[in-house]
Amino acid sequence: MARINANYQKLRAGYLFPEIGRRVRAFEAEHADARVIRLGIGDVTLPLAPAIVKAFRDAVDEMGTTSGFRGYGPEQGYDFLQDAIREHDFTSRGVSLDRDEIFISDGSKCDTGNVQEIFGAECTVAVTDPVYPVYVDTSVMAGRSGAAGSDGRFAGIHYLVANEANGFVPEPPASRVDLAFLCTPNNPTGAVATREQLTRWVEWARRNDAVLLFDAAYEAYIQDSDLPRSIYEIDGAKQCAIEFRSLSKRAGFTGVRCAYTVVPKALTGTAPDGERIGVNALWLRRQTTKFNGVSYPVQCAAAAAYSPDGLKQTGEQIAHYMENARLLREGLGAAGFTVFGGLHAPYVWMRTPQGMGSWEFFDRLLAEAHVVGTPGAGFGPAGEGYLRLSAFNSRENVTLALDRILEAFGS
Secondary structure (H helix, E strand, C coil): CCCCCHHHHHCCCCCHHHHHHHHHHHHHHHCCCCCCEECCCCCCCCCCCHHHHHHHHHHHHHHCCCCCCCCCCCCCCCHHHHHHHHHHHHHHHCCCCCHHHEEEECCHHHHHHHHHHHCCCCCCEEEEECCCHHHHHHHHHCCCCCCECCCCCECCEEEEECCHHHCCCCCCCCCCCCEEEEECCCCCCCCCCCHHHHHHHHHHHHHHCCEEEEECCCHHHCCCCCCCCCHHHCCCHHHCEEEEEECCCCCCCCCCCCEEEECCCCCEEECCCCCEEEHHHHHHHHHHHHCCCCCHHHHHHHHHCCCHHHHHHHHHHHHHHHHHHHHHHHHHHHCCCCEEECCCCCEEEEECHHHCCHHHHHHHHHHHHCEECEEHHHHCHHHCCEEEEECCCCHHHHHHHHHHHHHHHCC
């Protein structure tokens, strides 16, 4: 008898964003003339930068020649992309990495879930609340939790509440935990951890022999150069942290798919017999067994994002999104809404008006303003009473959405 993985039955019926899509489709079916503006799912809207498109096309043309054709590439990534990443993302910030500590992949979402395979099933997990749902759902799928309680939290997972009192950046857990997910700049709240806060996390991890799973997918949106973009800017982090990065939001690769994960060779875990095992070698084994690498044209396109023209063009796109975030943050704030984020991330985290629940406000926002946000409750119990707005859209749509929200709900 082929038995299913019973851990999947612990999950809620649907992932957050498909449920949002279902409600929006139902609304549009009943209101065919409504112009719905989507500020919900964090998907980019600007086209690929010209430098990226040129490199992509050139690589495809190269693959169409006898001399330039490539079959299977290195699972860990081509040297030219790894070197561009090392130079721009790390050496420029005072961080030294070896090439074989960088693993090119097709998405940080995939990697944050897949990385759990190399850790024992008995390892405990901590997440912030609210949280990017993938961290929780993949932990449940991996068998690291019990059933969900009436509040939606899963037994066995340690939830660290991120709220207004702590600036949406919680302190490390008081109890011992083996794996801890951190996302900064944060999705969904837009909060960014300071150097001092990350230092406390690294010190905690080293004291407790824990591993930090550090998601830096939005690091390119940090506006203050003094704020850390990498966990490895903190002394001792190479001994306790894995970092995930993505070109999805920094270079518009949501539909192209390219990311990378950094696994330092100094990071070790404990085998059942007590031997210390290098995590880098385990991740390499996992990737070479289950992954055939990112295509050559995509990696050429990714490398172009680090070229002078690519950096300039993608920087202009990021500036566009951050200006959208500023308009939302300042416009809503001036109208009396309580808002957070939008300073170092493309997300504005707003308190729902009149004490409305998150999904209630989502439905009313859709019905009365024809604007889609993301209900905070979908990110965890501590997200109840909030809504996330994404700055990924045109200036026209963001301005119109703001006007509609203020007309429908402004005081």
